[in-house]
Amino acid sequence: MQFKDIIGQESTKRHLIQTVEENRVSHAQLFLSCDGSGALLLAIAYAQYINCLNRTPTDSCGVCSSCRKYERYIHPDLHFSYPFFASKDVKTAIDVLDEWRSMLLQDPYTDLDIWRSKLNAENKQANINIAECHDIIKKLSYKAFEAETKVLIMWLPEFLDKEGNALLKIIEEPPQNTLFLLVASNQEQILSTLLSRTQIVKIPKLTDHCIESYLVDQHGVDADQAAAYSFLADGNLIEAKALLAHATNDNADKFAEWLRMGYGNRVLDMIAFTEQLAGWGRENQKNFLKYGISFLRECSLILSGAADLVKLPARTLDTAKKLSAHVLDLPMAEAIINELEKAHYHIERNANPKILFLDVSLQLVKTIKFKSFPKGTQYI
Structure with missing residues (x-):
């Protein structure tokens, strides 16, 4: 995922690139934004930029071995954590990693409803359980396989219950060259102990102009209809796509x-x-x-x-x-x-x-x- 593939958010992209250029990347960051803004994509693009072997002043190169693996979400030093529905066959997030990668490759603009539709949810509640926390600690305790920086991207840390306190020590005192990127949409539901250990990066909603341009350029929607969808979506590209699908x-x-x-x-x-x-x-x-x-x-x-x-x-x-x-x-x-x-x-x-x-x-x-x-x- 390169920055150029992400719709809008130009000021946030510049900020993230600047932190790398000035060598002031905080080891634990919380990307806070509403659904459909591209926060998860920004986290992935940021990690790819950090580990790119030939990065430019504006983006990762997209062609080096690291970038090619990041594009398919298979880099050995890129780890994901996210809510899932535990069962006898699903103990940790890695047990549904194939479904996660497939969803991102299909359309990286996603939310919990889309993710739920990819899994066998039954009547269970999604969460990030203690077994997943222990698995995160285990994975990050190993040395980096080939990249300079190991990256954990945790999507929706709001689903960490009190068991999430197990991660506090590794977040506060991480192994060398380890980066935590948390992507959340509701600050109030995040553990306060976790929140206090991260640097918050607030990501704004997409502008109406960004959504209108996307609908016109990528889907051939006429300008008036694109303006109507943009108004109703209120900065949420996922919602705009849903409106288009059912229009x-x-x-x-x-x-x-x-x-x-x-x-x-x-x-x-x-x-x-x-x-x-x-x-x-x-x-x-x-x-x-x-x-x-x-x-x-x-x-x-x-x-x-x-x-x-x-x-x-x-x-x-x-x-x-x-x-x-x-x-x-x-x-x-x-x-x-x-x-x-x-x-x-x-x-x-x-x-x-x-x-x-x-x-x-x-x-x-x-x-x-x-x-x-x-x-x-x-x-x-």
């Missing part, structure tokens, strides 16, 4: 029409729309609800006088302004968002979509509180 409906137009039905107290139209929604499939239904939640949150910014912070695509911004000016107030927007969030929760748990969306539609009518305007007037 069969224009959520912006459909949601605006749904609001018009509620505003106009058009119950019969809502019943017909409910029938249509029920046939979309669960992922499209979830995306529709997520779009509505995001859209109304942007409307709330307008209502709060923070219109400069709104990042709606241009073609839906006018609708949001009209809606905020003539129909919504903050309590109303909050009430509708709550209904949509509850609907999203129930859709994930396989609720009957016809009953669910009909109930939400009726709640929408009740919340908006139909107002009578001159015939022909349409504000949203």
Whole structure:
């Protein structure tokens, strides 16, 4: 994995390269970021850059023996640790290493849901257990096989329970030329004793422009649609890809029409729309609800006088302004968002979509509180 293969994050790339050039690589670092930002990729590219035999001022060479092994995640001095589902056949992370490598080779932008889908999870909870901690200590106690620096990349250290304290000594006093790179998304769930022994590198979400450019250049999505996906993904490239994979409906137009039905107290139209929604499939239904939640949150910014912070695509911004000016107030927007969030929760748990969306539609009518305007007037 080279830095040039990672979308965006240019300032973080420069920072990481600079630490190597100035010989101030901290032996234990925590890459902290939200899902879909590329934090795991940055950790791998950083390790590859450190061990590259012919690195340049901007990236690893990509062709030396070390880089070629890093590209396939098979370098003998590159070790991974990650949550897994323990069983009689799976004791430590190395028992599912082939699945891990296969997933990264297929698409290194991953999250726990994607990883879970590659394994036999049954009803178990993912974690990094004490056996894995002991295996890490054992592996890192050996001398480096061929690289100058041994690297352990631990993905989601939040899944270390108190057994993770077994790693404190080796992290605080590591063997010579050993680098720990932890990649996390929730700082509050990490053991405080572990957190205090690492240098935190905060990685921002991807910008809307990065995601839009990726969708346009790599998937041929038109600019308006890419802007809509980027808005809904909110810096998460994994989410943007999921939206693209399930994109069969224009959520912006459909949601605006749904609001018009509620505003106009058009119950019969809502019943017909409910029938249509029920046939979309669960992922499209979830995306529709997520779009509505995001859209109304942007409307709330307008209502709060923070219109400069709104990042709606241009073609839906006018609708949001009209809606905020003539129909919504903050309590109303909050009430509708709550209904949509509850609907999203129930859709994930396989609720009957016809009953669910009909109930939400009726709640929408009740919340908006139909107002009578001159015939022909349409504000949203």
